[in-house]
Amino acid sequence: MDFLLIGLCLNWLLRKPPGLILCTLGIFSKMLPAVNSGCPQLCRCEGRLLYCESLNLTEMPRNLSGMMGLSLRYNSLSELHDGQFTGLMQLTWLYLDHNHICSVEGNAFQKLRRVKELTLSSNKITQLPNNTFRPMPNLRSVDLSYNNLQSLEPDLFHGLRKLTTLHMRSNAIKFVPVRIFQDCRSLKFLDIGYNQLKSLARNSFAGLFKLTELHLEHNDLVKVNLAHFPRLISLHSLCLRRNKVTIVVNTLDWIWQLEKLDLSGNEIEYIEPHVFESVPHLKSLQLDSNRLTYIDSRILDSWKSLTSISLSANTWDCGRNVCALASWLSSFKGRYDSNLLCATPEYAQGEDVLDAVYAFHLCEDTVDPTSVNTLSPMINNSDQMFGYGSAAATAYAPEADEEPTTYAITVTLPGEGAENAVQIHKVVTGTMALIFSFLIVVLVLYVSWKCFPASIRQLRQCFVTQRRKQKQKQTMHQMAAMSAQEYYVDYKPNHIEGALVIINEYGSCSCHQQPARECEV
Numbered sequence: 001m002d003f004l005l006i007g008l009c010l011n012w013l014l015r016k017p018p019g020l021i022l023c024t025l026g027i028f029s030k031m032l033p034a035v036n037s038g039c040p041q042l043c044r045c046e047g048r049l050l051y052c053e054s055l056n057l058t059e060m061p062r063n064l065s066g067m068m069g070l071s072l073r074y075n076s077l078s079e080l081h082d083g084q085f086t087g088l089m090q091l092t093w094l095y096l097d098h099n100h101i102c103s104v105e106g107n108a109f110q111k112l113r114r115v116k117e118l119t120l121s122s123n124k125i126t127q128l129p130n131n132t133f134r135p136m137p138n139l140r141s142v143d144l145s146y147n148n149l150q151s152l153e154p155d156l157f158h159g160l161r162k163l164t165t166l167h168m169r170s171n172a173i174k175f176v177p178v179r180i181f182q183d184c185r186s187l188k189f190l191d192i193g194y195n196q197l198k199s200l201a202r203n204s205f206a207g208l209f210k211l212t213e214l215h216l217e218h219n220d221l222v223k224v225n226l227a228h229f230p231r232l233i234s235l236h237s238l239c240l241r242r243n244k245v246t247i248v249v250n251t252l253d254w255i256w257q258l259e260k261l262d263l264s265g266n267e268i269e270y271i272e273p274h275v276f277e278s279v280p281h282l283k284s285l286q287l288d289s290n291r292l293t294y295i296d297s298r299i300l301d302s303w304k305s306l307t308s309i310s311l312s313a314n315t316w317d318c319g320r321n322v323c324a325l326a327s328w329l330s331s332f333k334g335r336y337d338s339n340l341l342c343a344t345p346e347y348a349q350g351e352d353v354l355d356a357v358y359a360f361h362l363c364e365d366t367v368d369p370t371s372v373n374t375l376s377p378m379i380n381n382s383d384q385m386f387g388y389g390s391a392a393a394t395a396y397a398p399e400a401d402e403e404p405t406t407y408a409i410t411v412t413l414p415g416e417g418a419e420n421a422v423q424i425h426k427v428v429t430g431t432m433a434l435i436f437s438f439l440i441v442v443l444v445l446y447v448s449w450k451c452f453p454a455s456i457r458q459l460r461q462c463f464v465t466q467r468r469k470q471k472q473k474q475t476m477h478q479m480a481a482m483s484a485q486e487y488y489v490d491y492k493p494n495h496i497e498g499a500l501v502i503i504n505e506y507g508s509c510s511c512h513q514q515p516a517r518e519c520e521v
Contacts, residue, residue, distance in 0.1 A: 040064075048090070060084055071095040080108040093117040097143070100124060106131045114138060121167065122146040130155045138162055145169035145191070152176065158183050169215070170194040175201075182207035191215040193239070200228045210234050217241040217262070224263070226278060227252035241265050241286070250275045260284040264310065267291055273298035281305055288337065289313040293344075294321040300328045307334040318342035318356045323363035326354055 039045035040061040043052040049069040052061055057075040064070065065087040077099040085091070089111055097119045106129040109115070115136045125147040133139060137159050149171040157163065163184050173195040181187060187208055197219040205211070211232050221243040229235065230252055237260040245266040258279045268290040276282060276299060285303070288310040294317055303309070309332075316322060322342075329336065342348040348356040357363055 064088055066090060069093045072099070074098045077101055078103075080104045082107040083110050084108055085112055086110065088112065089114065091115055095119045097121040097123070102126065104128055104132060107135070109133070109135050112136050116140045119143040120147070124148055126150060128153065128156055130158075132156065134159055136160075141165040143167040144171070147171050149173055152180055154178075154180055157181060160184055161186060163187050165189045167191045168195070172196055174198065176204040177201075178203045179206050181205060185209055187211055189213050193217040193219070195219050197221055199223075200225075202228055202230075205229060206231055208232055213237045215239045217243070219243050221245055224248045226250040226275065229256070230254055232256065236260060238262070246270070246291075248272065248275055250278055252278075254278055255280065257281055262286040263290070265289045269293075271296070271299060274302075275299070276302040284308045286310045287314070291315050293317040295325045295328075297324040300324055303328070306332075309334065309336045312337040312339040312341075314340075315343040316340060316353055317344045318348040318351070318353060318360075318362060319345060320362065322353060322357065326357040326363065329354060 039050065040052065040063075042055055043050055043061065045051075048067055049071075050061075050064065050067050051071045052075070053071055054074040057072065057077065060072070060077075067088060068090050070088065070091060070093075073095050075098075077096065078101060080096075080101060080103070082105045085094070085108070091112055092114050094112070094115055094117070098121075101120065101123040102125060104120075104125060109118075109132070112135055116138055118133075118136065118139060118141070121143045122145075125144070126149065128144075128149070130153040133142065133156070139160055140162055142160075142163065142165070145167040146169065149168065150173065152173060152175075154177045157166075157180060161183055164186050166184070166187060166189070169191045170193075173192065174197065176192065176197065178201045181190070181204075185207060188210055190205075190208070190211060190213070193215040194217070197216065198221065200216075200221070205214070205228070209231065212234055214229075214232070214235060214237070217239045218241070221240065222245060224240060224243075224245050224247075226248075227250055229238070233256060235256060235258055238258060239262045241262045242265040245263065246269055248263065248268060248271045250272060255278055259281055261279070261282060261284070264286040266289075268287070269292065271292075273296045280302075282303075282305055285306055285308070289312070292311075292314040316325075329340075338352070340353040342351045342353055342356050348360060351359070
């Protein structure tokens with residue numbers, strides 16, 4: 001019609017000059033209604049985008065044809081009737097959040113084929129008909145969060161093959177129908193957190209081949225079975241925080257690309273040892289604020305790709321079962337929270353897990369520290385069962401062909417008190433030994449300090465006395481030798497008959513005299 005009017009104007013302009021006036025009037029008369037209807041009173045217009053926000057509107061503005069974007073946020077709309085948006089065929093986005101909408105009729109969005117983004121959050125919608133989104137096959141993003149949705153129709157999202165983001169947070173949804181997302185093959189982000197889900201069907205998420213992030217936090221799930229997510233081959237992040245999960249299992253043997261798993265704030269007491277074998281690329285794991293007492297060594301062996309883990313606020317049992325976890329944490333090179341505290345036994349309560357392991361030598365003793373001196377036969381078939389605090393023994397006389405039974409003396413102390421007593425005994429013994437060693441060292445130092453100089457003087461005096469005695473002995477020996485020395489005679493006979501001359505005292509002799517002595521013949 002506009003092109004026809006322009007053609008007539010050109011014809012009049014070329015043939016008859018008075019036609020110019022008529023043509024100009026016709027154009028202005030044609031454009032005037034559009035200009036007047038393009039931006040309703042109190043609304044803000046930016047080209048073909050219309051913003052009618054926070055105006056307390058109870059009805060849709062009229063004459064909005066040609067608009068590409070419409071925002072009716074923070075108003076008082078209560079219902080969306082069939083055909084209410086007729087004439088907005090150019091619309092690409094529609095914001096209706098923060099109103100009082102409680103009902104949406106099936107054909108309310110009729111002829112809105114170009115709409116890519118629809119926001120209905122923060123309303124009072126309790127139910128959506130099956131064909132609600134069918135007139136909008138080009139939807140990329142839908143936000144239904146913060147409503148009162150209690151159930152989802154099985155075909156509610158049928159035909160939305162281009163949908164990439166879906167928010168349904170903070171509703172009252174109790175069940176996800178099987179294959180409800182089967183047509184949403186382009187969906188990458190799905191948020192069903194803060195609802196009332198108590199269980200998941202195995203094929204609830206069938207068809208979501210491109211889904212990368214799934215939020216199921218703050219629901220009422222009591223069991224997590226990784227077999228519920230078998231076809232989420234592109235999923236990288238799964239959030240199951242703040243549910244009521246007590247057990248984590250996997251009843252299907254398959255491998256997927258999950259990198260982040262959040263199971264914090266649940267009531268998990270048991271995890272199947274092979275659960276994490278299906279997620280070999282897992283990098284971040286949150287298991288804090290649960291009821292775990294220990295981690296199976298097979299689970300620890302499957303945590304090869306982790307770079308971050310959270311294990312705090314659990315009820316860790318710092319007994320022998322904690323050794324595998326302590327060893328793994330000691331060699332772990334990634335990030336982990338340091339607030340891992342022991343809940344049991346009593347003597348280790350409140351202590352850091354690693355500190356308790358090293359302080360109490362929990363992983364060094366091969367014998368249970370609570371067992372000391374218990375009488376029990378070292379045979380496989382024992383007929384005697386000993387209770388805590390009891391002492392009993394049975395006399396057994398072996399037969400002729402039987403070998404005597406060897407008995408080991410062991411007395412089991414009762415419960416945690418025994419462990420406490422053993423630890424106290426170790427501490428006291430070590431302290432006493434240290435004090436005794438210190439006293440011995442001090443005593444040796446004191447005695448040496450007091451007695452060492454006197455000992456030296458005594459040794460020197462003894463040495464001098466000994467020297468004097470030796471000199472005196474030498475002098476006495478010399479004097480004795482001098483007094484005992486006799487004169488000797490050197491006889492030289494003059495003739496050959498010396499023997500007769502000596503007998504008859506005939507001949508000459510010479511006397512050699514010592515000093516101070518006279519010669520005697």
